[in-house]
Structures are given as structure tokens and as C-alpha cells.
Amino acid sequence: MNLQPLRIAAGWQVDYNQLYEVDPISGYEHYFEGSSLLMLRNNARLKLIDVQWRPERDLNGEFQVNVLNFVENFNSKTNKFDIKPNWEHPFLSFTTKSRLKLVEKLEELMQTLPVYKDPRITKKRGVVDELSETYRL
Template structure:
């Protein structure tokens, strides 16, 4: 099983990737589509994070949900460092589709066109 090919410019970090080059079907819905997060990428220079999920997880009738979050600096007392974390639980943009190719196109567009969050 191959990971989905994505054109992502430099500056973006892959935090998590279980986004496969495969559409949901009777054989794979409980495996490839049962994770809470399929893809997580971030760009600390732009202060943006993209998260891709399949919801409801493990459901053939679900959808891909792609969300954009703003990142802000927050002190982590356990690590004693400042980290960039999602600003709120509410996404700045949400895009839903059952179609994997639509999601691929949206991800590739967003990583090229998102403006920095200040």
C-alpha cells in the first residue's frame, strides 16, 4: 500500500501521515480509515497547520475532512520550552469531500496559497 503522493513545498513538516493512495471500500474501511488523523502537516513560518481525518472513522459513509488551524506560541512547562500549537479547537477553514483526488488538490492548493497567520 502506497502513501498518497502530495506536492508540498519546503517549509512544511509532516507530523503524521497515514493518507494512502487508496479509496475507501469494503476491504479497507476498518484499517486505513480507522485512524483519527490521516495526515497532519504544519508550517511554523506561516503559523499554520493542516489536519486530515476520515469521519466517522471506520465508516464507509464517512467523508474526508480537511481543516486549517492557526498556530500560536505557548509555553510548555513540562518541557520548559515555547512550542507552536493550534490556537483554538475551532478551525479557520474546513473542507469536506468523499473524493480523495479533491482532497489532494485542496491540500496542494492550500500549502501553496495560505498566507501567514500573525
């Protein structure tokens, strides 16, 4: 079975892809298991798109899409940015039973999602000004 064709917009990268060009029908349950089917990331927009099938292996389930904002924290030990998606508070959620509607929605989201603006007070990118942040909170 082939992977689902998807027009990936500029700036998006595929972190994980097990989304196949198959509809949920008997005999194909194994295509609808695992915690994620597709994970897309855009570092410039600070967004993550996660696609799951819930309940797993249940042909009566549905695709669940969660769009997450993520914040960057500079790690001085590795000299890189650690990225933490906010799984508790999705920016947007969407469900559908239709693979084709899912593809349409994903392609739309990649074109239209706004850049996440980190509300924290930072000294520079990924470095929180702890004292100022305590006043903000």
C-alpha cells in the first residue's frame, strides 16, 4: 500500500509518516494503529500537526488532528533549542472519518496556520527572563 499523497507546504517537515492511501475497511485494521499516523512540524510557525486514528484498529473510529503550539527553550549545554509541544492545550482539534477530508484539511492548515507568539517574557529567543516572567504571571 502507498503512503497518502500530500502537498507539503514550504516550511513544513515530516517527522513521522504512517498515513497510507487506504480507507478504514475490513482487513486493513493494521493501517490504523499506533499513537500517531502523521506528524508535521513547522519551526518558523512554532506549530506541530499530529494525526491519529482513535480508537486504534477500530474501523468505526475517526482521524483526530491536533495542532499544537510549541515553545522553544535554549539549552546552554547542547547549544540548541529544545522544543516542547503543548499537548494539554491544543491550538486546534479536528476529527473526520474521511481520509480525503483529512487530506484537504491538512493541506489547508499548512497554508493558513498563524505563527505562534510565545507569551513569555524573554531576554532573547528561547531564554526566559525569569524575574519579568514572574511579574507577568
